[in-house]
Amino acid sequence: MGMSGFTYRGGVLCADGLAVPDIAEDVGTPFYCYSANLMREAYLEFAAALDGLPAEICYAIKANDNQAVISLFAGLGAGADVVSEGELRRALAAGIPAARIVFSGVGKTSAEIAAALKAGCGQFNVESEAELDTLAELAASGGRPASVAIRVNPDVDAGTHHKISTGRAGDKFGIESDRVPEIYRRARDLPGIKPVGLAVHIGSQLTKLDPFRAAFEQLARMVSRLRRDGFAVERLDLGGGLGVVYRNEARPPLTDYAALVREIFAPLDVSLTFEPGRRLTAEAGILVSRVIRTKESGGRRFAIVDAAMNDLIRPTLYDAWHDIHPVREPDPHAETAPVDVVGPICETGDVMAAGRALPALQAGDLIAIRSAGAYGAVMSSAYNCRLPAPEVMVDSDRLAVIRPRICYTDLISADRVPDWVTGHRA
Numbered sequence: 001m002g003m004s005g006f007t008y009r010g011g012v013l014c015a016d017g018l019a020v021p022d023i024a025e026d027v028g029t030p031f032y033c034y035s036a037n038l039m040r041e042a043y044l045e046f047a048a049a050l051d052g053l054p055a056e057i058c059y060a061i062k063a064n065d066n067q068a069v070i071s072l073f074a075g076l077g078a079g080a081d082v083v084s085e086g087e088l089r090r091a092l093a094a095g096i097p098a099a100r101i102v103f104s105g106v107g108k109t110s111a112e113i114a115a116a117l118k119a120g121c122g123q124f125n126v127e128s129e130a131e132l133d134t135l136a137e138l139a140a141s142g143g144r145p146a147s148v149a150i151r152v153n154p155d156v157d158a159g160t161h162h163k164i165s166t167g168r169a170g171d172k173f174g175i176e177s178d179r180v181p182e183i184y185r186r187a188r189d190l191p192g193i194k195p196v197g198l199a200v201h202i203g204s205q206l207t208k209l210d211p212f213r214a215a216f217e218q219l220a221r222m223v224s225r226l227r228r229d230g231f232a233v234e235r236l237d238l239g240g241g242l243g244v245v246y247r248n249e250a251r252p253p254l255t256d257y258a259a260l261v262r263e264i265f266a267p268l269d270v271s272l273t274f275e276p277g278r279r280l281t282a283e284a285g286i287l288v289s290r291v292i293r294t295k296e297s298g299g300r301r302f303a304i305v306d307a308a309m310n311d312l313i314r315p316t317l318y319d320a321w322h323d324i325h326p327v328r329e330p331d332p333h334a335e336t337a338p339v340d341v342v343g344p345i346c347e348t349g350d351v352m353a354a355g356r357a358l359p360a361l362q363a364g365d366l367i368a369i370r371s372a373g374a375y376g377a378v379m380s381s382a383y384n385c386r387l388p389a390p391e392v393m394v395d396s397d398r399l400a401v402i403r404p405r406i407c408y409t410d411l412i413s414a415d416r417v418p419d420w421v422t423g424h425r426a
């Protein structure tokens with residue numbers, strides 16, 4: 001069956017070929033639901049746009065680190081971009097060859113670097129001189145040189161939310177452009193290090209191509225300069241950052257993005273790495289929640305739902321907008337009225353949507369919070385001792401629980417109470 005994605009059929013929202021209320025019946029609410037078909041389509045669209053380029057797609061695991069999701073992309077030929085030993089282990093466990101794993105991040109510890117070296121990690125994106133020294137020391141003692149890309153901070157404003165903008169001077173990421181030639185030289189001279197190229201990642205949820213252009217042109221100039229000075233530059237890692245639709249954003253078509261990449265980098269004869277995360281998973285996921293009850297207070301109408309900021313923190317953290325759709329298809333002429341969709345957590349910031357125009361919601365109704373497949377479940381917690389929402393994947397008419405809901409016993413028994421605490425209490 002070729003049905004993919006989240007559409008109304010027979011008066012209810014379906015995920016691929018399955019009715020969302022049936023899944024809710026099975027697994028209980030709240031839960032994340034991913035469409036395998038949408039993830040595959042997003043990956044294949046990305047790969048098709050890059051067709052003909054010497055390009056590798058390294059899925060940025062931090063967007064959605066479920067093993068089933070990583071395995072799905074691994075099966076399509078993806079490498080991985082990881083930012084911790086945990087993500088490295090997830091990538092390896094999903095069968096991604098170590099040689100196709102890029103280790104990014106500003107704070108790799110020595111233990112993490114050692115683990116990545118031992119695994120045979122294909123590329124380290126280095127973000128400071130001190131990190132380079134640590135890596136050199138560990139790699140030299142292990143006897144296997146580390147392939148290194150220097151992450152450049154191009155001082156470009158990605159035009160995205162402040163908290164996910166990573167390429168401005170003063171952001172913690174990367175090495176200032178001015179200092180790159182000097183660090184590149186140092187990398188070449190250090191035992192244990194093989195500099196292979198440069199990396200850049202200027203932020204996430206970019207909805208315009210101009211900031212990419214500014215960063216990429218700068219990177220291309222730097223390649224020419226380094227080569228003039230006699231350095232080999234074989235690889236460029238162009239990061240991720242492509243925006244998705246949360247509301248009505250004009251997300252840049254991948255073909256335009258790829259055309260920009262071709263224009264700037266085709267003349268350089270260099271291999272390219274891409275690290276998309278959000279673009280591959282965000283729109284492929286929804287968070288399904290049930291209305292617990294409604295109330296009116298202080299002139300506002302509230303729908304209190306069973307998903308909260310511990311499940312999806314993006315609205316609270318980034319003031320992010322997520323479209324919300326009633327699972328039972330509303331009458332097209334149904335009146336809408338502004339409602340605050342809020343969770344049960346004891347924080348005023350626990351708001352999924354404020355003053356959102358929605359058809360009347362009642363206790364027991366199901367809602368779907370859209371574009372929740374990236375930076376959703378991965379950022380969840382058990383705050384207020386709430387059980388993090390489970391995750392399910394649908395594939396046409398198949399359903400699998402890919403991260404079950406844990407039970408209260410497991411959650412509580414994970415803690416250890418020292419004798420001397422209970423002693424005091426007695």
Ligand SMILES: *Cc1c(COP(=O)(O)O)cnc(C)c1O
Nearest residue numbers: 060104204240241275276277278
């Ligand atoms: C977060 C991150 C990505 C993925 O970003 P998206 O916006 O999800 O595509 C890629 N590379 C690095 C280094 C990152 O930190």
